[in-house]
Amino acid sequence: MNAVEIQKKLFQQIKTKITDQSSLIDEIAKLLDISIDSVYRRMRGEKNITLDELHKLCTHYSISLDQLMEIETGAISFQGKALDSKSFRFDAYLTGILQNMHYFASFKKNKFYYLCKDSPFFHHYYFKEFAAFKYYFWMSTLLFFPEFKNKKVNFEEYSDEVFQIGQKILGLYNKLDSVEIWNAESLNSSLRQIDYYRDARMFRSDRDILKVYEAVEKTLDHLEKQAELGYKFEYGDPERKPLGAFHMYFNEVVLGDNQMLVILDDSKIAFIPHSGANYIMTRDVSFCENFYQYLENLTRRSTLISEVSEKERSKFFKIHRDRLAHRKESLKV
Numbered sequence: 128m129n130a131v132e133i134q135k136k137l138f139q140q141i142k143t144k145i146t147d148q149s150s151l152i153d154e155i156a157k158l159l160d161i162s163i164d165s166v167y168r169r170m171r172g173e174k175n176i177t178l179d180e181l182h183k184l185c186t187h188y189s190i191s192l193d194q195l196m197e198i199e200t201g202a203i204s205f206q207g208k209a210l211d212s213k214s215f216r217f218d219a220y221l222t223g224i225l226q227n228m229h230y231f232a233s234f235k236k237n238k239f240y241y242l243c244k245d246s247p248f249f250h251h252y253y254f255k256e257f258a259a260f261k262y263y264f265w266m267s268t269l270l271f272f273p274e275f276k277n278k279k280v281n282f283e284e285y286s287d288e289v290f291q292i293g294q295k296i297l298g299l300y301n302k303l304d305s306v307e308i309w310n311a312e313s314l315n316s317s318l319r320q321i322d323y324y325r326d327a328r329m330f331r332s333d334r335d336i337l338k339v340y341e342a343v344e345k346t347l348d349h350l351e352k353q354a355e356l357g358y359k360f361e362y363g364d365p366e367r368k369p370l371g372a373f374h375m376y377f378n379e380v381v382l383g384d385n386q387m388l389v390i391l392d393d394s395k396i397a398f399i400p401h402s403g404a405n406y407i408m409t410r411d412v413s414f415c416e417n418f419y420q421y422l423e424n425l426t427r428r429s430t431l432i433s434e435v436s437e438k439e440r441s442k443f444f445k446i447h448r449d450r451l452a453h454r455k456e457s458l459k460v
Contacts, residue, residue, distance in 0.1 A: 207407030
């Protein structure tokens with residue numbers, strides 16, 4: 128690969144990172160302090176970029192020079208920023224995810240893979256009670272925010288604005304074709320979290336616990352109907368207008384770890400969760416391709432329970448409903 132090819136590839140990668148392509152040229156011109164015409168000449172390979180310009184572009188757009196030049200070092204470049212309890216704001220955290228979802232939805236070809244250890248993050252935002260519980264659990268038990276220590280779950284104090292951001296995220300996710308690989312234990316993470324808060328008396332009443340269980344149950348009902356139809360649709364839509372394709376798999380052996388892979392036209396991005404609500408991402412071609420092949424192999428060793436396999440689909444959802452029913456029966460409501 129010669130210098131001109133590398134330079135053109137650099138600008139191709141930059142284009143994949145920008146949602147608003149109309150502002151791209153102005154943004155690069157401002158970053159490099161050059162004219163619009165000079166930007167176009169560099170993009171066409173007519174003018175060589177300097178090392179200083181290369182450094183600025185790679186730093187600003189988080190591009191690995193090793194990957195750009197296809198240098199095999201054995202290293203994999205990840206991006207991410209650990210959450211800081213002193214500066215963290217949950218609404219800003221969700222807004223960052225919302226921006227990513229807008230970016231994903233801007234591509235003609237997009238497909239989302241989710242390897243479920245827990246119920247996928249997006250599904251928490253069908254109902255406010257489920258989203259509110261998860262919010263308290265993350266802030267108190269995962270992120271250890273001092274102001275949430277021993278704080279009981281309070282639906283009234285959960286911000287409508289925060290929930291609306293979550294619903295916008297869900298709305299964009301529902302427009303993407305998705306593949307979710309579940310295990311019989313996938314929902315248990317959420318149920319055990321509720322059990323823990325119940326035993327620790329972190330709910331104000333059994334009535335509030337019941338509201339969370341009912342929200343989870345209604346989410347399951349909606350997921351089952353989507354699985355039956357093979358596509359996603361908005362909750363409460365009587366016409367069930369199709370959105371993105373919904374491929375749901377049941378794997379009896381492998382319990383996922385909430386890893387995600389997004390295919391955007393001809394590129395792939397992998398997201399790896401760690402340390403609670405933190406995650407890192409990579410566009411490393413070899414890593415993402417290896418992860419993609421792993422997911423494809425895993426689906427071939429799983430049971431497709433969307434559109435087909437009605438018996439297996441009913442069995443899968445009955446497992447979770449039975450667990451919910453047992454917990455609801457033990458409440459003093």
